[in-house]
Amino acid sequence: MQTMLHQGDATVTIINKGVGDGARETVEFTFYPAAAGWSTMYPDATEVSDAMDIFLERSLPTLEGMDPSLTNRVASLAARIVxxxxxxNLSSLAVNRMLAHKKHFCCPLTTVSAIIKTEGLRCVDLLKIDVERAELDVLRGIADEDWHKIRQLVMEVHDDKNTLSAVRELLNEKGSFAKCVVKQDSQLEGSTLYNLYALQD
Structure with missing residues (x-):
């Protein structure tokens, strides 16, 4: 991340902490070097594998939503001819191999409200949450007095335990969001992954 930030002109503060429902001195995260976007406090290899199988089955033949790298183009060709x-079997093997090369890291845990306070934020124009099954934890870490500061919310929700319904209920209870839209990418239809967009009045 620091390498990418040095290439741009934006003023960015990096906070080397996880975000959840309360402050903790240390929490273990599972990191997947070959698939950093799956890294999480709550690993679930079955859910990841199922979602990736659906994504690859729908996206690989046409490369829709994928990087057109040589590896992906070869895999796309294979998907059409084998x-x-x-x-x-090959896609499951590839996903399982990526998941097998995991590492564990520990870091402190904080809350959205603690960051708002520490950074002296009066307004959060956009809060993006993509935390692989810890969505409710992050939302529960927002104090009542901070909800009105969040103008827009974009989040990925893993609906493996009726989480989507719980998230919508919490947003209705805590925030005055005029609009709340839930969508599922066509490449992930049938999976537990959804995107939620909420906008304050």
Whole structure:
């Protein structure tokens, strides 16, 4: 992240902490070097594998939503010419291999409200949450007096335990969001992954 930030002109503060429902001295995170976007406090290899199988099955033949790298183009060709059973086994093997090369890191945990206070923020124009099954934890870490400061909210929700309904209920209770929209990418239809967009009055 620091390398990417040095390439731009934006003023960015990096906070090397996890975000959840309360402050803790240390929490263990599972990091997947080959798939950093899956890194989490709450690993669930089955859910990740199922979602990736759906994504690859729908996206790989046309590369929709994917990087057109040589590896992906070769995989796309394979998806179109090899028998389905072989492709499914190969994609599952690739996903399981990425998940197997995990590392564990510990870091402190904070809350959105603690960051708002520490940074002296009067307004949060956009709060983006993508925390792999810790969505409710992050939302529960927002104090009542800070909800009105959040103008827009964008989050990925893993609806594996009726989380989407719980998130919507919490947003209705805590925030005065005039608009709340839930969408699922066509490449992920049938998975537990949804995107939620909320906008204050």
């Amino acid at each position: 028998p389905n059973w072989l492709f499914e």
